Amino acid sequence: MxxxxxxxxxxxxxxxxxxxxxxxxxxxxxxxxxxxxTLSTQGLFRPDRMYFMVCAAGGLGLSLCKWALNNDAKHLVITSRNPSVDPIFLSDAQRLGASIRVLLIDVTSREPVEGVVWQIRATMPPIAGVAQCAMVLQDRLLLDMSSDELNGTLAAKVEGTEILDFVFSQFEPSSAQQGDKPDFFVMVSSSASTVGNIG
Incomplete structure (x- = not known):
């Protein structure tokens, strides 16, 4: 120690x-x-690769997407259970020459996740990075939450991460899609997970 x-x-x-x-x-x-x-972003994002931004249509997720685009990423797939992305973000991305696809997905269900990933693999550049931004907010004291509410809050992050890990662990580089295994898999959380929150 x-x-x-x-x-x-x-x-x-x-x-x-x-x-x-x-x-x-x-x-x-x-x-x-x-x-x-300071984080060096040189070489972190490549313009000839796809970045899979899971449940990233909200404020925190879009800030991560903007950061990626400002550091050489050119292809993003943004997923959400409610895939409504700020039109200003989309126009800014277009101005940067980026290709953005926004897709409806429930990250807690394996078949749709697999379907989207295989669709991306068949029609877009190889996936070089995954950001798991899923979150269900139940803004109340833990003591005041039912077990169903707690499980609902944890499902998107825990089950979603397990599903993504499973789907991406199945990748085998092929001659058609060299470099298909992601360079990184990032899990995003709120600062409350480290600094704490009342309750």
Whole structure:
């Protein structure tokens, strides 16, 4: 176990060969300084590949889509249970020369997800990245939620992620679609999952 306060004096290279647990609880008299390096997006998105943005038609999802488009992505499929995308976003994407498809999908149902993925594979560039943005909001205290409400909230994220993982684990590179396995699979969540929320 490594104390969080000691991390600044340890080189990243010395930590890379083993697994460690960090104790983030610090003495209140000590400050913990953290430096977060800027993310280099060079080469992260490729203009000749497709990016599958699952349940990304809302504010957080579209901000991720905009970021991808501003960093060389040219082909996006945006899915949602309610696939209504801001027309300003679509016109901005068109101005950038991007190809955007918006599709209705329930990420908690395997057959439709498989169908959409196979449709993309047959008609569009290879899928190079997946962003799982699905979320069902029940904005109330956990104590006030029924088990059905809790399960409904978790289904899109948990079951949806399991289905996406299954579908994309089936990919075998073929001569027709080289590089079909995604370069990345990102799960998006709200900041409340890390900083907490009342309740």
């Amino acid at each position: 490594i104390e969080a306060a000691a991390l600044s004096s340890i080189s990243a290279a010395s930590l890379s060969s083993k697994r460690y647990i960090t104790n983030w609880q610090t003495d209140s008299s000590k400050s913990l300084f953290v430096t977060i390096p």
